[in-house]
Amino acid sequence: MQTPSHESSLDLAPQSCQSCRSRKRKCDKALPRCSLCAKRNRNCEYRRPEALSHSATALSLERGCYPAPLEEQADVQTIDFPTILFLDPALLQHGVVETSHTAGTVPxxxxxxxxxxxxxxxxxxxxxxxxxxxxxxxxxxxxxxxxxxxxxxxxxxxxxxxxxxxxxxxxxxxxxxxxxxxxxxxxxxxxxxxxxxxxxxxxxxxxxxxxxxxxxxxxxxxxxxxxxxxxxxxxxxxxxxxxxxxxxxxxxxxxxxxxxxxxxxxxxxxxxxxxxxxxxxxxxxxxxxxxxxxxxxxxxxxxxxx
Structure with missing residues (x-):
């Protein structure tokens, strides 16, 4: 049994070609053309991941969806327990929940x-x-x-x-x-x-x-x-x-x-x-x-x- 060498793995594209993706066919990701496109004599084109990410961002902007900065994304998920408990005090109806004490050092x-x-x-x-x-x-x-x-x-x-x-x-x-x-x-x-x-x-x-x-x-x-x-x-x-x-x-x-x-x-x-x-x-x-x-x-x- 022959094991694929490291060099052969470098000859594969990171994702399927456009022709196979549009036809929902299995693509072997061979370079410069996949086997199916070579067999059918089709134009085989691989899109770069950066291009896909840019197109997805452009599509989001067209729909009015603007990504938040990293600082805002981090703040969205940080909410302290007293705030949750104040907004929804019924959390304590089915069990004993202790509020956390204020973190930090005393001046x-x-x-x-x-x-x-x-x-x-x-x-x-x-x-x-x-x-x-x-x-x-x-x-x-x-x-x-x-x-x-x-x-x-x-x-x-x-x-x-x-x-x-x-x-x-x-x-x-x-x-x-x-x-x-x-x-x-x-x-x-x-x-x-x-x-x-x-x-x-x-x-x-x-x-x-x-x-x-x-x-x-x-x-x-x-x-x-x-x-x-x-x-x-x-x-x-x-x-x-x-x-x-x-x-x-x-x-x-x-x-x-x-x-x-x-x-x-x-x-x-x-x-x-x-x-x-x-x-x-x-x-x-x-x-x-x-x-x-x-x-x-x-x-x-x-x-x-x-």
Missing amino acids: QYILQLLGDLDEIQLTATRFFEHIHLWMPFISKKRFYDLYLQPSLHSRPDVVLLLLALKLITTFPSAGSRSPRTALYNSTKHYYLEVERSFSILVLQAGVLVALYELGHGIYPAAFLSIGTCARYAHALGINVSRTVPTRRVLTLVEVEERRRVWWAIVILDRFVAVHRESFNLDTNNKKLCEHRLSRTALCNCRSKIG
Whole structure:
């Protein structure tokens, strides 16, 4: 048996000739003429692949189909999971799906503002000893079990919450005439960078920022921040009957924490709109009234949430 040599393979055309292609006949792709064209004494013509590609492009242009640049073609297929989940929250109806946390590193200037672990623990102690007593929307147990772990300080949403805690527990310096301190501006700026992580930690940080703005009379930023928190809560599916939560709640502590963060938003909204009824958030619905908690119920739940 003879094996075809490498030289003989070079004598074959890369594709069938035009005559065989038009007649749908098998072509042996021989050069300079295929066997069928030589036998029938026909004109044997091979078209180059470049010519075919140019003709296909020309045909597409005639039909109004213009190819997108490579950059646009790559961007078409890149859509993050929070966007998909926001547009179609029903994805969670048939299984537990966790949203991915925001990728990326925490800026160095944010870590410098946050301080070391001892300073973070001091900030947490101040918050839970003073502010948590009258605005309990962050679980103390969950916070100390999870968010003080150094391994989680690379997550932007955790760092944002810790930074907001430091903001709400830090008094402006005595010589400062404006509450818009460097810490406040950095927290607001970093919030805009991290809000796409679609996390309840971002919502809790937003409530703390709004609380700081209310306490220091920073208007209209306080009013706008509360509205942003309300929208963010709706996007997360918190206390909205017609939407599905963006992640399945697995514990009773998480259920209570989600309920309390919504009530914190309602309370701040009522406070900021006390002198103008037109500023009220549209929260007067039947579902909200059904979930009203008495003072006794809140005290009973405090042991569960921390």
